[in-house]
Amino acid sequence: MKILVATEKPFAKVAVDGIRKEIEGAGYELALLEKYTDKAQLLDAVKDANALIIRSDVIDNEVLDAAKELKIVVRAGAGYDNVDLEAATAHGVCVMNTPGQNSNAVAELAFGMMIMAVRNFYDGKSGTELKGKKLGIHAYGNVGRNVARIAKGIGMEIYAYDAYCPKEVMEGDGIVPVDSAEALYETCNVVSLHIPATAETKNSINYDLVNRMPKNGLLVNTARKEVINEADLLRLMNDRPDLKYVTDIMPVHHAEFAEQFPGRYFSTPKKMGAQTAEANINAGIAAAKQIVGFLKDGCEKFRVNK
Ligand code: 3PG
Missing domain, CATH: 3.40.50.720 (NAD(P)-binding Rossmann-like Domain)
Known part of the structure; x- marks a missing residue:
């Protein structure tokens, strides 16, 4: 064999x-x-x-x-x-x-990118801390659970949305379950994506959803590029100069993101999470x-x- x-x-x-x-x-x-x-x-x-x-x-x-x-x-x-x-x-x-x-590795990278983004990509200017901020975990699977564990150590308030995970599981982990993706984005300063790429999720991270985030919102993607509606996100980041996007999966429109949003956008050259x-x-x-x-x-x- x-x-x-x-x-x-x-x-x-x-x-x-x-x-x-x-x-x-x-x-x-x-x-x-x-x-x-x-x-x-x-x-x-x-x-x-x-x-x-x-x-x-x-x-x-x-x-x-x-x-x-x-x-x-x-x-x-x-x-x-x-x-x-x-x-x-x-x-x-x-x-x-x-x-x-490989889920702990992916979760750790999500925090690596989160810290880099809130510290302004290490440009020397004052950034912000994660402690005390509201973290939204979009899908509470193996990676989401590791993200929650690390976020507890940092001292974040942790929320999660997962249509397929019983609320009791999240509550048992000390996480606040929310009823919809919309509620998650409205509530959280940082949203970390952990959804798979399926017919249901492809292009689902769109203008309306991300626009619900509070001022200075940060979207972190260690999931899949296909879940992002890139045209929407480009338009939204133009309309909302306060938003940041960091991703471990290089967008199809990477050149446009990099050119239009210096200091607000980062992509690894090759998926590094695992x-x-x-x-x-x-x-x-x-x-x-x-x-x-x-x-x-x-x-x-x-x-x-x-
Ligand atoms: C996964 O789905 O397990 C991760 O995205 C890691 O993918 P990789 O093995 O291509 O790094």
């Missing part, structure tokens, strides 16, 4: 070593396709792979057609919007993710173990294309 790790953005070496130990320990062969720049390289590498470990790498119908021996794809991470689930099901391929394994040795080890080894469990025992825990 050949297990291929196909990562355009590679794991730390220590994580690859851990993955190798799991895979070879189970008697399988490990192949690596790292930092590939062309889809043709992926199409070639998947030809004889029985299992695939990926990150944000796009697995579409063409890749699945090329991967004649493929039985399972594990997205080492949370969001699986990069995998065509319907096509995978049609090809008889099981798709899994590794929920929670790019820590710890997150790579956790998610990579979890992916390897899930593949071994699936191939040896038929374990389908964490399957997402039911």
